[in-house]
Amino acid sequence: MSIELSPKAAEIVACARTLLAVGGYNSFSYADISASVNISKASIHHHFASKAELVRKLLVLYREETRAGLAAMGxxxxxxxxxxxxxxxxxxxxxxxxxxxxxxxxxxxxxLPAIPAEVADEVRGHFLDLSAWLTSVLTRGAAQGAFVLKTSPEAEALRFMATVHGAMLSARAYGDPEIFASIVEPMMHQLTTE
Structure with a gap:
């Protein structure tokens, strides 16, 4: 389900994406986007009737971008x-x-408990997409002898995903980007050695 956006709508989505990454759903309003994109709040409503619609479309695009990026990498x-x-x-x-x-x-x-259902559905969809990709990579790697899995590929995919997202959180909490690698590298080592 690809979404076509006008240049101004794309600019609004890009701004919202930045604001989401920094503070989450409840940290910004159309007033914040208006100030950043130099557009009236009424004009934002012309493109996206509600904040929930804006974020849902942003996530549809984010999921498409992620799937395309993973496919290209593959x-x-x-x-x-x-x-x-x-x-x-x-x-x-x-x-x-x-x-x-x-x-x-x-x-x-x-x-999740505090965001609109249509936004939550896209978030869950992203996690399902990512865990499916990770499961396929881990399954192939185990079959080739590249990975030593302690549990099922599905469980290892969930552990991998949780570790990566936890490493992001830790890097943010400590204000140190290098913490990400210090958490992720031992997990990679565990996957590739007995």
Whole structure:
């Protein structure tokens, strides 16, 4: 389900994405976007009738972007260990340079009880997409002897995902991007050794 956006709507979505990554769903309003994008609140409502609609569309696009990125990486990097390293390397770089210091869906997952249902559905969808991808990478890697899994690929995928998101949170809490790698690297080592 691809969403076509006008240039101004795309600018609004980009602004909202930044605001979400920094503070979550309840940390911003249309007034914040208005000031940043230099557009009236009424004009934002023209593009997105509600904040829930804006964030839902943002997440639809985020999920499409993530799926496309993982598919492209899979075509460029075929070795499962290298795929997981590329995935964690992407987040390490984003955290280090501040371009995407936190997964938007991980931020919103913490707010699930307090966000609109249509937004929560997209957040859950992202986690399902990501765990399915991780499960497939871990399954292939285990079959090739590249990974030593202590539990099922599905359980290991959930552990991997939780570790990566926890590492993001720790890097943010300590204000130290290098903490991300210090948490993720031991997990990679455990997956690749007996």
């Amino acid at each position: 075509q460029q990097i075929t070795e499962p260990v290298a795929q997981l390293r590329a995935y964690t390397g992407y987040w390490a770089a984003c955290i280090r340079d501040g371009s995407a210091p936190f997964c938007v869906c991980a931020m919103l997952a913490a707010e």
